[in-house]
Amino acid sequence: MELWTVLVPLGKVMAYILSLLMVGTGLFILHFQSLLSPSTFTYCQKLIFQSSLAGLIVAPLLFLLVAGNIGGDLASLIDPLMISIAFSSKAGQAVLVLFLGFLLVCFWSYSLPKQIWIVALAGFSLILISFSVYGHSTINGYSTQLLIVLHLLAISYWVGSFLPLRYSTYRDIEDEKLFQIAHKFGIYAVYYIVVLVIAGVSLGTVLVGDLNGLLYTNYGQVFLFKLSLVTILLGIGAMNKFVLVPNLQSDAKANAVKLRKSIGREIIILAFILVISSIVSTTIEPPYK
């Protein structure tokens, strides 16, 4: 196993985390702006700015990793020939789109009036699209590319809620905003999960093919493993929606702590799902060929 088999998926995980965190926090503001306390709103804005800034560092590094992976040795990281091949490759172009997305959001977040949402939306769109530019999602052209964008959009709604919701468990208990936010989040989540599952299963069906592909290929088995983690995550989400959030009305403080712990567990599981997704999308050949 060579260095790039680990470094490229690792770079992609970083890109995934920052992208989903940023897009998701943007969605969180869009959906719940009227309910957010000033401190939570500022926290969300900070999250977006810091994620975009980190993205501006991670994206160029990921581009160098693409060049290194193409050449296969450390010298390739800065070899002009490998860098020029990286520029012409879909993997490299995807990173450039990602970088542009981070740049737009960072610019919006730092120096533009926040009412100009169109700039942020353009940045968010570029970031989501960048993950559909190359790899297995391109096999059926625009249809699978659209599926991956929808899939990531739905995941980002979920991911982006983790930190602001967790933050709210410390701040907004007294004025009951936490209950309102969490309750509304659960209602929207149903729609996003429907999109997440439909897009994920459709994409999985295209890539895995049939039951044999699912059970007897590396790709299928890893896909199943990922699916089981997603099921656990959905289970925790359901517990939050149907047990913890309603209980916030009766005993806000105690249940806010439980909700915080539950979100912590979701974050850990999601981190694994993202690690698996980046390995699947960079290293393992799906059985569709």
Added chain:
Amino acid sequence: MIKTILKTIILIMLPVLVFGHSPLKSVDPIDKAILTEAPTEYKMIFKSPAKLIKFEILKQAEEKGKKPMPLKLNYKPSKLWYESHVVKLPKISTGSYEVRWRTMGEDGHVIKGTLNFEVKGE
């Protein structure tokens, strides 16, 4: 706890990490071929168009413990996508050879591999 989970995930993923893509349709000389005549070129045909980024040929040392010697090639990475790649080889003497290659497929994935052949002479 995180360490345990990380170890578990690495253990689960390791077997799949070492399984790479296998994009080759055919090669000439074929893998592990034993030839009576030295080849003058090496032909690789891929299942789908690819850029051949790296192509190295190394002569295995006859003495144990010695490193294989890379042969000097007049080869440049391909800038266009081709299914078929032909690399001109320098004069090859009898011995065992290892071919190391690295390609990038149209889907952006980088794939590598090694092939072997032996020239035994008449």
